Amino acid sequence: MTSHGGSTDVLKQVSHLWSVLDSLSENDPEAYGRFIENQMKAGVEFSAPPELHSCLRTQIEGPNKGSSYINICSWKRVPAPEDPNRPLPMCAGKLETDTNEDWYTVSDVAVNPAVLQEHEDKTEVYMLALSFAQKHFGIRLSQQYTVVSCSPKSSPDDLYRRLGFQQWANASKQPDTASQTPGTLLQKISSLRLETQNEDTKAQIICRPAEHKKTDLIQVISTTSTEPQKPEYQLEMKTDASGVLRCLELTVELPKICSVSDCQLRISKDDILLEVEDVYYLLLEFPKTVNEDTASAIFNKKKRRLTLRVDVL
Incomplete structure (x- = not known):
């Protein structure tokens, strides 16, 4: 207790x-x-x-x-x-x-x-x-x-x-x-x-x-x-109706944080870095080159889940 x-x-x-x-x-x-x-x-x-x-x-x-x-x-x-x-x-x-x-x-x-x-x-x-x-x-x-x-x-x-x-x-x-x-x-x-x-x-x-x-x-x-841990994540490739790859969607489970302001996100055309000081660390290479200017992220406070979408080039 x-x-x-x-x-x-x-x-x-x-x-x-x-x-x-x-x-x-x-x-x-x-x-x-x-x-x-x-x-x-x-x-x-x-x-x-x-x-x-x-x-x-x-x-x-x-x-x-x-x-x-x-x-x-x-x-x-x-x-x-x-x-x-x-x-x-x-x-x-x-x-x-x-x-x-x-x-x-x-x-x-x-x-x-x-x-x-x-x-x-x-x-x-x-x-x-x-x-x-x-x-x-x-x-x-x-x-x-x-x-x-x-x-x-x-x-x-x-x-x-x-x-x-x-x-x-x-x-x-x-x-x-x-x-x-x-x-x-x-x-x-x-x-x-x-x-x-x-x-x-x-x-x-x-x-x-x-x-x-x-x-x-x-x-x-x-x-x-303590060393930060690698969070659970899922990376999906989203296609349009004709089967052409349009964007990547990254879902990261962050049960130990309450606000997206705790996260530090850096994205390039090749990879993404997610850090929460002393808690989480995720460096992930994209399978396809992306347009980092199109990236958008949403944090679900109830599920403690971060979802990021970015268009591929």
Whole structure:
């Protein structure tokens, strides 16, 4: 049986904070304004996306041979180090492998912007990133690297996808605090804090040993706790009355989501990618070339089913 004690405690805390803010807005409007401003600023910083800082290229020594590209990213969601004697927080996204021509991998290691600003010589950060990537992905990397201008698949969308960043739909909108009550603002602040806590519970911590040891100087901040699963799907080829193929219809069962806004869909003339962060991942090649501009999708909330249709060329 699932306990709802945690939810009840949160609601009690929210109710208490609501009362405190109502009182604060009446008795000390300036303090109330500063509090709201600080909370909104923290929310904007937490929702800021990762940014590419530099890229390392090195060689994979095992279990396979090839090149490895490691994107060093600046991300405010990764905590700043508390002091030089504590582990350096880092997080990594998914490892991508490409075997079309030369075999290579692409990965991303993110740190807080303050780390890159404070280290004029990035050598230590780069070496820690190499060590982190080796242990995190289970590959052996050469400790000799080259800083290159960019890696394959290093667009912002690629970084967001691998690091699990999900941009808020209203992140670019300024909150209209003047027309909102303390209660509605508090609800948004509470939601933000709960999401932050949920992210924190997924962190996997590796503590740094004593200073005289030379291993494990990294605190790992994981963006995902489980691998997303491949959803059940059905792909049908639809023909007209004369038997000519006109369109493809893809039906995907998504019982774990409630809204199509949770899905990220990318379609090209050759394939379709469906992602729900930490839940579902489906990359499917079309049997025929399609006209991606004709694609349309409908999500049935009752059946939790996504249906996509697209014309073939």
